[in-house]
Amino acid sequence: MAIPTLDTFQVIGDPSRRKMLMLLSQDSLTINSLADNFDMSRPAVSKHVKILEVAGFISIQDMGRERYCTLKKDGFEELQAWLNYFDQFWASKLKNLGDLLNSKLPN
Numbered sequence: 001m002a003i004p005t006l007d008t009f010q011v012i013g014d015p016s017r018r019k020m021l022m023l024l025s026q027d028s029l030t031i032n033s034l035a036d037n038f039d040m041s042r043p044a045v046s047k048h049v050k051i052l053e054v055a056g057f058i059s060i061q062d063m064g065r066e067r068y069c070t071l072k073k074d075g076f077e078e079l080q081a082w083l084n085y086f087d088q089f090w091a092s093k094l095k096n097l098g099d100l101l102n103s104k105l106p107n
Contacts, residue, residue, distance in 0.1 A: 003050045008078045011055040017048050028070040
């Protein structure tokens with residue numbers, strides 16, 4: 001099964017993958033444990049898990065007969081960098097507005 005290459009926003013754009021990330025923020029889970037939280041086939045869950053892994057949001061570690069999924073920061077760093085750009089953009093706009101309003105105050 002070919003796993004599509006998706007950008008960060010396509011990866012987190014899927015509600016099931018976002019829910020998987022939320023579940024994994026609480027604890028590492030096996031793929032089967034993750035699947036228990038969804039009304040979809042195990043192969044469908046595995047495909048979502050693989051997409052999250054390829055995008056750097058999770059890592060998968062084999063421990064015995066189980067495969068454990070754990071959050072990984074790589075995918076989140078790309079997302080955070082994009083958000084930081086707009087945080088700086090708005091901070092600059094608000095500073096300019098504050099400067100303008102302060103210049104209009106009577107001395």
